[in-house]
Amino acid sequence: MLVKFTKMHGLGNDFMVVDMISQHAHFRPDQVRKLADRNFGIGFDQLLLVEPPGRPDVDFRYRIFNADGSEVEQCGNGARCFAKFVRDNRLTNKKNVRVETKNGIIELVVNKDGTVTVDMGVPRLEPSQVPINFPERQLLYPLQVGEKTYELAAVSMGNPHGVLQVEDINRAPVHKLGRALESHELFPEKANIGFLQVVHRRFAKLRVFERGAGETLACGTGACAAMVAGYLQDLLDEKVEIKLPGGNLKISWAGEGHSVMMTGPATRVFEGQVRI
Template sequence: MAVLLRYWSTVPRLLKCVVAKPWPSCSLAKACCRSNPMLLRFTKMHGLGNDFMVLDLVSQHAHILPKHAKQWGDRHTGIGFDQLLLVEAPNNPDVDFRYRIFNSDGSEVEQCGNGARCFARFVLDKRLTAKKQIRVETKSGIIELDIRSDGQISVDMGPPRFVPEEIPFEAAEQATRYNVEVDGQNIELAAVSMGNPHAVLRVDDINNAPVHELGPKIEHHPRFPARVNVGFLHVVDRQRAQLRVWERGAGETQACGTGACAAAVAAISQGWMDSPLLIDLPGGRLSIEWAGPGHSVMMTGPAVRVYEGQVRL
């Protein structure tokens, strides 16, 4: 017994935490976790300047909470990003991965197009898959990602949804355009879901678009019960447009993939533009294709790895 006690005194504290039982009530384990915080590997990436922190939760294990996204997302005291992307093992055996997204304010969202391209590049670069075409489950459904030979990544975003209840948006009936009152002024906009809610406003001058004035007011408008991403679209010609997006929970970003898809769908639906088309955002250009109602929206663009790091949980 004395030998055993002498041996136990030499066992590292972390190992003692592991063998001590029961885990939830073990004060030693709790003290151990406080003194030995978990280090998680992460990758910083961006798609046209829309930047992400990407965590592999397939080969490393952690329980990520909204507070972590908010803490790490701070550009002054954290890592800084628009969204946190989690790569997880799937719940559905028919898909390759599960894809979760948190905004920098800690809110979990349904979809992110630029993030989807970075997700595809990440799982290939990290050798989590050898496939060039992968299926991924998101909070809003399954999407398909195609890593092309030229390095660009195409995402099948699925068909857009226009039914107000599915966006969600409060309206008496479905329409191509709606009037929403903001500060006593009627604002005309299109409402569409690309797995997440979008409002699209047409503007004459992209540089002077009231993104920071109207963006937050429309984002929090009571007719959008889940809040909304707000796109300001300037149509240049039948094949090219400019776009700025106020993202729900993130503010204006350099690019928004689902926002570009929603803007393209709105422009094609209302006869302003034809598919395929190019959307120029502050961070760069996306190619969008949509054949009309019932068809999927295809988005193509780049994904870039910036650096690798570790963060304490």
């Protein structure tokens, strides 16, 4: 069958977005992998599905599949694209949109300048909530790779993140070390690995090795997790700008018990049809 889709990106983190309200389809993991291929398919980091709500207090259901076909809990850059997509396609005229994800409800706000602010929810910091296999909560967790031990912060933004502070992200071994830490035995569900360089208290640089996708140009949940990790270590203020390879995000967090707020752009690239 032919399925209509829209190609979008948030700071270069790119998506295939499919309206599953006006059309019906089922994507098997092998089909997702083929579509995600940048040489023989459409090419994307994640597939985003816009589905009818499963409960009365939300507007839509938001599902995310990585390029390897696995379904994941959350994607911040995708959430901004989701908000723009449902507005552009007149699926809603609301500026404040509530969506149901695999991990809970998030709120999206379309701003006058076209950017989208996402209430990413309260970060989870207990080891069992991340999850990371450790008996008690710590500011930094020691993870051994080969003969070397790395100290990472562990944060869940609806999906698991490990954040490693580095002196220079341009020289950080993102691909080699990111792959080793992503699948480390202490992360039972694997984890996204962020390499954080703090420039000053209100500005930082970040590269993220995403589980199931590898390094991407931007990772919204990764930027939120990095900001939380930096704030808890007294390295960052409550409001920061984080520079990713694809562009900048504004992140704010008032501390434990509060939601993380993320603001950034969402861009439509093209529309098409594909046979699945």
